[in-house]
Amino acid sequence: MLLNGNVFAKEVLLSEHIEIGKSLYDRSFGRGCGACHEITSNPQLDELIQDGSLNKTDFFETMVNGKGGMPRSEASIMATPAAKESGYSPEQAFDAVYSYLEFLGKDVDSGATVTIEDIKDVEDVTSELDPMPLIRVNNLALIPDEVFLLNSGQELSISIELNPESKIDENADWWVSAYNDTFGWLYFDLTRGWVQIGNSLNNLLPSHQGKLFDLETTVLLNTKRLPLGAYQFYFGVDTSMNGILDDPLYFDNVTVDVVPTGR
Ligand code: HEC
Numbered sequence: 001m002l003l004n005g006n007v008f009a010k011e012v013l014l015s016e017h018i019e020i021g022k023s024l025y026d027r028s029f030g031r032g033c034g035a036c037h038e039i040t041s042n043p044q045l046d047e048l049i050q051d052g053s054l055n056k057t058d059f060f061e062t063m064v065n066g067k068g069g070m071p072r073s074e075a076s077i078m079a080t081p082a083a084k085e086s087g088y089s090p091e092q093a094f095d096a097v098y099s100y101l102e103f104l105g106k107d108v109d110s111g112a113t114v115t116i117e118d119i120k121d122v123e124d125v126t127s128e129l130d131p132m133p134l135i136r137v138n139n140l141a142l143i144p145d146e147v148f149l150l151n152s153g154q155e156l157s158i159s160i161e162l163n164p165e166s167k168i169d170e171n172a173d174w175w176v177s178a179y180n181d182t183f184g185w186l187y188f189d190l191t192r193g194w195v196q197i198g199n200s201l202n203n204l205l206p207s208h209q210g211k212l213f214d215l216e217t218t219v220l221l222n223t224k225r226l227p228l229g230a231y232q233f234y235f236g237v238d239t240s241m242n243g244i245l246d247d248p249l250y251f252d253n254v255t256v257d258v259v260p261t262g263r
Pocket residue numbers: 024025028029032033034035036037042043045048054058059062063067068069070071073077097143
């Protein structure tokens with residue numbers, strides 16, 4: 001009996017640990033580690049861990065110091081809601097992500113006691129997550145501070161999507177705007193498209209007002225003719241539907257720099 005009890009407690013703890021690891025993996029850097037690691041040219045972490053070529057020591061080392069195109073992750077991981085709720089130390093957090101990756105794809109029939117479905121269920125019940133607006137540049141999610149370099153004449157597509165999370169069906173102002181030194185501020189009008197409003201945000205209008213819903217990827221700009229220069233795009237929602245940009249504002253922004261071909 002005692003033995004069974006212990007085994008059970010261990011299983012529950014393990015599944016919690018993996019569940020936290022999943023949240024950390026999905027939430028760090030805003031869009032999660034998958035924003036980069038789902039791309040096949042980047043290391044496939046679950047496979048590397050499962051075939052034994054990425055051990056914990058190296059994993060922890062990469063989390064702290066970064067590696068090539070891999071940013072340092074500690075601050076971003078520790079800023080996620082799951083890290084704060086769990087009270088984990090950075091080492092425990094890295095360990096949770098590692099355990100989650102180790103667990104992924106494991107043959108459930110071979111004696112593992114938690115399934116991805118269990119993990120998802122627990123997460124859905126326990127999380128009070130904020131809305132997640134996302135802007136994609138040529139279908140890619142960028143990480144914060146990343147500047148997307150575009151050669152002049154190359155095709156650019158800007159699209160937005162929204163996961164309303166726990167605020168689904170709440171009334172909100174929806175904001176879509178852009179800034180460039182030459183054009184000043186613009187906002188996106190659902191009937192007229194991009195409208196210039198000068199050098200301040202005083203004339204900014206919401207692009208839409210209404211309940212938050214799951215907005216699938218929606219293209220707002222598709223062009224090969226953007227003049228040289230840097231462009232910032234913003235997409236956000238705030239849940240006081242009053243036509244004023246106010247807190248809490250959930251937003252994403254990206255910078256695209258159009259450079260001469262061949263640079
Ligand atoms: C901006 C994109 C990006 C994000 C976000 C990102 N990674 Fe990476 N990661 C990379 C790239 C690129 C490499 C390959 C680096 C190299 O070897 O030069 C890498 C490498 C790694 C490695 C080393 C693999 C090896 O074979 O040594 C680990 C471990 C890793 N990432 C874990 C993570 C985890 C965990 C997260 C989320 C907390 C994450 N990464 C988020 C881009 C990213």
